[in-house]
Amino acid sequence: MKKFLQQTALAAGLMAVGFGAHAQTITLKVHHFLSPQTIQHTTMLAEWCKNIARDSKDRLKCEIFPAMQLGGTPVQLYEQARDGVVDVAWTLQAFTPKLAKLEVFELPFMMTNAEATSRAAWDYAQKYAQDDFKDVKMLAVHVHGPGNIYTKNKAVTTMADLKGLKVRAPTRQVNKMVAMMGATPVAMPVPQVPEALSKGVIDGAVIPYEVAPSLKVNELTNFTAETDRSYNALYTTVFVVPMNKAKYDSLPADLKAVIDKNSGREFSAFLGKTQAGHDAVGKKVFEASANQKISIIPKAELEKWKKATDSLDDAWVTEMTGKGMDGKGMLQSATDLIKQYTK
Incomplete structure (x- = not known):
């Protein structure tokens, strides 16, 4: 009986350890080059962080670092995500020459509106730029307003x-x-x-x-x-949101599913629509x-x-x-x- 109780206690302890590891909160470092007052910081990236926290029951969270607070220069953001200096970055494709296939959306008079063009940019990237993204987990490709x-x-x-x-x-x-x-x-x-x-x-x-x-x-x-x-x-200008591939690969399957749910065409469209939607706010400042x-x-x-x-x-x-x-x-x-x- 004593041996049975000892085994039961050991099993319960292992289960508790396993559950604790499974339930551990993972905080992703998100880095960008704009100020903390911008829509990119307060809404675009913050909403993504809110969504992955909700969908993971708070097992995934973010800490967003604006204005290159983690060091480096804006042109290094893609490499920071690739190399694991940060977990996620928001940056211009223009800072990464190998992403030149995406420049097609920056040609004059190409864009109709940011939401539609962001959806198009994501689909196009899936067809033509997969090899260029193989060293990261790409979460979104989007554009800004006119x-x-x-x-x-x-x-x-x-x-x-x-x-x-x-x-x-x-x-x-x-x-x-x-x-x-x-x-x-x-x-x-x-x-x-x-x-x-x-x-x-x-x-x-x-x-x-x-x-x-x-x-x-x-x-x-x-x-x-x-x-x-x-x-x-x-x-317009094309932006990308790369995630460190090793960080993504290290996540358990259910948390990978959370990231997958909150990336892709619709996340790209949300970013484009939200950024362009703030044009009206900016214009009012100029009018005033x-x-x-x-x-x-x-x-x-x-x-x-x-x-x-x-x-x-x-x-x-x-x-x-x-x-x-x-x-x-x-x-x-x-x-x-x-x-x-x-x-």
Whole structure:
């Protein structure tokens, strides 16, 4: 009897240890380059963290680190997630050259709206970029809302107004677009924009409304060129949310299922829709700024801008084809997917 009780106690103890290990809370380190006041921090990433906590019954939680608090530079975020410095990162695809297949969504006048284009970007990535993502667990691929042109000393109402201006742009394709429209492109991560504007390093910048107030762009510039929203967007930027593959692989099956449930096409669409949805909030800040003059660029003028930059599509196709890929098919696929999801 004594032996039986000892065995029972041992078994119960092992079960308790096993249950404790199973129920242990795992905290994921999430890293991004924007301030803690931005929609990316307060809602986009915070909502994902809330959802995985709910679905895992609090066995998965997050700690979100904004503004590169864990060290490094914005261009290193993908590598930080890949190498396990952090568990999850939110970053631009442009910071990781091997993700250039995704640049197709950054070509001029490609995007209809951010929600539809984010769904399209996810599907396209599944078809064409799986090999590029094999060193991480990719959670989402999305875009932001329509970009605007902000300038300090001169209003932009026609393409000719851009001539000679030094304009910050976020990515390789957008820099090319800015150059083809007559400006001098200056590539830099968005956190550097306020200092560059205040010191006269740049005359203006292309940025969406949602992030501009957090960068004090409404104070540091005086003119906003907003494109007619019934026309395709002047440009957008592609973002990715990589998760460390070893961290994902280390999770028990039920927690992997939680991550899977909260990643993919619909998470991408949520990120795109949420980020673009904050454009209205950002625009109100500009409308309330006495120094700001907002000009709406009409369709007729945008047709001229499109014609001036159309060759970028061909150049991208040629580049992809030169790397042994079906550049023409990739461009057509991205276009068709955007059309499919645009309502």
